[in-house]
Amino acid sequence: MTFLALTGFQAALLALITAGAIVALYFLKLRHRRMVVASSLLWARVLDERQAQSLWEKLRRVISIAAAVLIGLLIAMAVGRPEMHWLTGGGERTLLVLDTSPSMLARTRDGSTRWQHAVTAALRTVNASAPSSEFRVADTTGRVDAAPTTDRREIREAIERMKPIAGTARFPESDSETAHVRFITDGVVPLPMPKGAVRESVFEEAENVAITAFEIRSTATSALAYEAYLEIHNYGKQSRETRLTIAGAGGQHIDRVMDLKPGGEFGEPFDLSKFEGGGIRATIQAGGDSFSLDDIAYAYLPVERRAKTLLVTNGSPYLEALLDLDSLVDVTVIKPAQYQPDPAFDAYVFDGFAPQNAPPRPTLLIGEVPNTNWLPQTKGTIARPHFASWAEDHPVMRYVSLHDVLLEKAARIENTNFKVLAEADDHSPLILASDELQRPKLILLAFSLKSSDFPLHSGFPLFVDNALAWLSREPLALRRQPGLVTVPLAQAEIKALNGDVLKSHSRGDTTSFDAPEPGLYVATHEDSRQYLAVNLASPEYSNLNNTVSQKDRPAAVTAGWLEQELWFYMIAAAALFLAIEWFTYHRGITV
């Protein structure tokens, strides 16, 4: 037996003092009360007879002293936090890893979750170990990786800090001092483990119908029209009648009932032309579903409104006519000399003009690239450049063809950190865009409309339409998974759909916040605003029965026989002996 709180000498001394004190106290206890009786004649007869009859009478004092000493020693030794390695194992380091993937939130038959089973098993593992055993507890998302410690309270707190969350899963690295590695998981998100690691399973089959995809996207016909695309999977073993509801901010909704066979899926775009802009929520209801995190998904439908646009030009009939005809644009035309920065406009279009300072709003700058500090530097011109390639996947260039566009000349721009949307044969950028969230968006054409036939091509109105949509329309929501959500906006204030401001922290150009459940959030910083649709929407997490832990040893979710340190049982034993001693003393069985 070793002691964690005492040296061997101290423990021996404590035992000696305790035993001595108890024996001394015992004899003090034997100072009986004097009671005068008329005659001890009959008492003597009774006592002599009893003493002659009973061996117990001879032994009970010795037994009483022994019991008292035992109680005292149990209490005294308990103070020293003893441990017996043969009983509880040695003081080795164990890396205890808990799987914190979202699938751990699946409910089990007993009404709790896989995660609760995992926590129970982890705590039991810790409690059943030797007091000197070190534990390093860590999760698989890297959010909790506590330093190795023997302090059970710290270990428990670290375990209680963990929670299942979506994120990149990784198995914590074990160091050379780690003797055991135990991984408590449901095996849905398989992770490579170090050699010798033991995987304990909390897996239990579960029924689940899940939304695996939900997003708002532009229709093929217009950059300004949107549709919702939604996918549902039945990962259970039984057919499920599933009720789908897509509800909009203005009360519009789409309801659909479908019967999903085991392993069946449903995927379909939904027309949202009748929906008002704002948050869109998709929910499914299926009987017997044991995982709720994927039964709801959010998206953001940009609000449709006329964009106030300021066109600064010395005269451009194509542009003026085009913008004037656009029903979603409210255009104001001024001469360059009249230009004053005005944040009341949603977007600026500079035609053959560029102000010295950056405009306060997103800007489409055509044909004039003076050397100012807010624009990329130019180095001369390019004669008769030819569009060699363009970024067809960029929203601005969507459905825009530049095949036959002829350019007389273009400015030679030194690309810095602008995104090149179209370039010439010699890789000189001809169309550039900047979409940094820290400053207004900018689209830059290195050529003027007068020196090209671009306005005469069918791609021109599409380009202008795309450009204005990209510049001034609300952006679609960024898609994220529950957990630590990062938005590329510095010092942003994060609000939930109900208006509650969430706690967040900023690092560099990003802001992070905790979103444990699906939801729609908005991040704002000064004039910048970005919606975030946080949805699980992951077949990897939703397929609850796709496990590698089918044959793993079940985690110890039932109570072991030794779940506390030895001192606890010693105190309990002392209390028990004390109760017995008290009982027998008051009945005169012991003295």
Place this chain on the structure above:
Amino acid sequence: MAAATVSLFDDEFLKKLEYLSILSKRLFAGQLKAERRAKRRGTGLEFADYRQYVAGDDFRHLDWKAYLRLNRLILRLFEEEEDLPIYIFVDASQSMSYGDPSKFDYARRVAAALCYIGLSNLDRVNVIAYSNRVKGELQPQRGKGKIFRVFKFLEEMTTGGETNARESFKTYCTETRRRGLAVVISDFFDTSGFQTGLDILRHFKHDIFILNVASHEEVDPALKGELVLVDSENNVSREVTVTPSLLASYKTEYNRFCTEIESYCSKYQLGYVRTVTDFPFEELVLKVFRQGRFLK
């Protein structure tokens, strides 16, 4: 004690006592004329027997009718009525002071009552206090007028010492030859055995009546826990853990002790009454003693 005794013996109770007399199973020779039938033939009123006249006899008792019929002088004998010697032995050992009320007080009150009855019947009443020796003795008293002497004697009686009835009775009986009714009022906690003292009295042919006085604390002791029991007579102490089972054993032993005394009395035809001090005194005297044919 006397004052207390007198006050407790109210007039009505004393009047009731006057109607009582102490019964003796045997006849004893008295010294003085009294109301009690004696062993000797004498001048009483009750006819006893006949015998041949011899010179010197009182010819007033000749049966002349028999002489006429038988031509012989036959003398009529009459029973003599004399007083009865009553010896009341009161245990005055230390153990008698035990209890509330104490056994000694109770014993003295019983003794006082018996004395009053005896004196009322012109019996010769002796009161002896004893422990391991005769501690005090009231010389024979006769006549109701002597009751205050008895009270005074009882009042001055004190407890102390161990019980040794054998030595006490032996001493007393060897000095007092006259046999009579011996009433022993005691708790009989005698280390040499209660029988030894009573054997002495039997040896001297006394008619014996026993009153075993016990206190409630002895019959049903309210003891518990770790105790040192100290004997009030000899201060011998003994450590004991009083448990319910030990108490039960004690009670069994006490009952056995009482049964032993009762069996002894039954064997030798001795009068026996057992009482506890919380038993009403008047009831003991007026009812229990009469039912036990000790008083009539």
